[in-house]
Amino acid sequence: MYKQRNPRVSIAMATFNGEKFLAEQLDSFLLQSYMPDELVVCDDCSIDNSINILYSFKEKAPFDVVVESNINNLGYTQSFSKVLSKCTGDIVFLSDQDDVWCPNKIDEIVEYFVSNPDVWILSHDGYITDESGIRSGQTKAAQIKRGYGKNVIPQTGALSAVRKIFLDVALPIPDNIIGHDLWIHKLASFFPNRKAQLKESLQDIRRHSSNTSEWIVNKHKKILVN
Structure with a gap:
């Protein structure tokens, strides 16, 4: 039996020509132990079957x-x-169109928010996979540690959830900003006690030829340190 939906949960997703992997990500929402109340999607003029x-x-x-x-x-x-x-x-979860969520993702995030009412934004780690969804054995945080020597949880949109009360302040995002996650996390950084991180990996991060980010820590292969 699913847990009572309190607080209410939204998933925010932006799509663009995502037909190859979109269905698998959507289906992972159906497997959540804590079901969302709504999924809101903005499609950016896709010309495929999205x-x-x-x-x-x-x-x-x-x-x-x-x-x-x-x-x-x-x-x-x-x-x-x-x-x-x-x-x-x-609570609003940000979602890419090509990842896959672990069944306990929403549950874990909601539990943290409920237990920590002062937190506005929460991020977590994720397993890096290849295009077919096979895990590489690396997580994004581990790649950051190897590449930059920083022991931090990645603060990217797909690995974040925010309280609606914070979005009421953070939105709309100015037209000259590139990166919604950069904007949200930058604003939250002015209130350090409002940000939190979980070490757990709560989703798969799929790497493929159409990914918009080429950041080295997103690479499927383990970063080698000289």
């Missing part, structure tokens, strides 16, 4: 699914700004 996949998922999902289609291409930063503004949950 929209059809989203509406097919909407028909079978046991929670509300809202699909917004941009009239003009906004880019991923403004698409996320738009979709985040439309979420109504108390």
Whole structure:
């Protein structure tokens, strides 16, 4: 039996020509031990089958699914700004279109927020996989440690969840900003006691030829330190 949905949970997703992996990510939402209350998606003028996949998922999902289609291409930063503004949950999870969530992800994050009411934004680690979804044995935090010598949890959008009360302050994202996650985490950094990190890996991070980020720590292969 699923836990009572309190607080309410939203998932915010931006899509763009994501048909290859989108269905697998959406299906991972259905396996959550703590089900979301809504999924809100902003599609940025996809020309593939992404929209059809989203509406097919909407028909079978046991929670509300809202699909917004941009009239003009906004880019991923403004698409996320738009979709985040439309979420109504108390806690909002940011989602990429090509990852896969572990079944306990929402449960673990919600439990932390409930136990720590002063926290506005929470990030966690993730397993790095190849295009087929096979784990490399590396996590993003481990790659950061090897590449930069920093023992930190990555502060990226796909590995983050935020309280709606913080989004009310952080949005809209200015047009000159590149990276919705950079903007959100930068604002939160002015309030150190409002940010928190979990060491647990709560999702797979799929690396493939169409990924927008080429940051070295996102590489599938283990970073070798000279």
